[in-house]
Amino acid sequence: MEENNSRQGRASPWFLERASDLESRFLRGRRHRGADLESAVRIFLEFLKGFESLDIEGPCVTVFGSARFSEHHPYYQLALKVGSELAAAGYPVITGGGPGIMEAANRGAKAAGGYNIGRNIALPKEQKPNPYLDKVLEFDHFFVRKVMLVKYSCAFVVFPGGYGTLDEVFETSVLMQTGKIEHFPIILMGQTYWAEMNDFLKKSLLHEKTIDPQDVELFHFTDDPVKAIEIIRTYQKKQHTVKNDCF
Numbered sequence: 240m241e242e243n244n245s246r247q248g249r250a251s252p253w254f255l256e257r258a259s260d261l262e263s264r265f266l267r268g269r270r271h272r273g274a275d276l277e278s279a280v281r282i283f284l285e286f287l288k289g290f291e292s293l294d295i296e297g298p299c300v301t302v303f304g305s306a307r308f309s310e311h312h313p314y315y316q317l318a319l320k321v322g323s324e325l326a327a328a329g330y331p332v333i334t335g336g337g338p339g340i341m342e343a344a345n346r347g348a349k350a351a352g353g354y355n356i357g358r359n360i361a362l363p364k365e366q367k368p369n370p371y372l373d374k375v376l377e378f379d380h381f382f383v384r385k386v387m388l389v390k391y392s393c394a395f396v397v398f399p400g401g402y403g404t405l406d407e408v409f410e411t412s413v414l415m416q417t418g419k420i421e422h423f424p425i426i427l428m429g430q431t432y433w434a435e436m437n438d439f440l441k442k443s444l445l446h447e448k449t450i451d452p453q454d455v456e457l458f459h460f461t462d463d464p465v466k467a468i469e470i471i472r473t474y475q476k477k478q479h480t481v482k483n484d485c486f
Contacts, residue, residue, distance in 0.1 A: 261379040289387040292376045299391050300325050301333040303407045304340025304398030314399055317428060318343035320464040321396055326353020328468050333392060340398040342369035358387045394424045394471040399432040412457050424474050426459045426467045
């Protein structure tokens with residue numbers, strides 16, 4: 240009887256409860272097998288929740304970029320225009336759901352009548368959902384969130400950012416390089432910001448043959464929102480069809 244009363248007193252099953260340190264506990268090192276099994280169940284359910292939340296048809300475009308730019312920054316203003324152009328072209332916009340570039344892209348899309356999807360993650364700083372999202376889902380694990388940012392997109396528009404943005408753009412490019420996903424366009428906005436990275440890719444990685452010439456060609460550089468849309472559309476024309484889902 241006491242056990243039944245205890246179970247009835249719980250707000251939800253343990254595997255549905257949220258905690259701020261789930262990922263850090265999972266990555267802490269060797270643990271008891273039961274603890275790893277508990278994490279595996281949580282991760283599976285987090286994936287399942289992400290799959291079920293994407294119920295829209297048509298190709299989406301994911302926008303990456305720093306959470307730290309204010310609305311007065313030129314990159315924020317550029318992301319506003321890109322979001323607007325994406326919405327006008329009929330693309331739902333996926334972002335990490337936070338402030339800065341993510342907010343700007345969603346804000347621009349919203350103003351143009353577009354549809355916004357946020358894939359948020361709780362962090363000590365920066366990452367609270369922005370108010371321009373039509374659908375938002377919060378994740379406990381970075382790697383689950385990154386899968387959801389990539390899986391449903393047929394192009395990636397990347398604005399200046401820090402480690403998180405670099406992680407996203409290079410993980411996406413590795414998936415293309417290794418054939419795990421198609422060679423969707425990766426469009427880097429802010430040519431001055433990315434110029435040294437482009438030089439590094441060519442003068443160091445390509446020079447030392449740690450990457451191939453076609454790996455450098457994964458990236459498109461522009462400051463023009465209209466050009467970014469043209470790159471996406473050109474890719475889709477080359478594929479001879481606009482796919483309903485971009486695997």
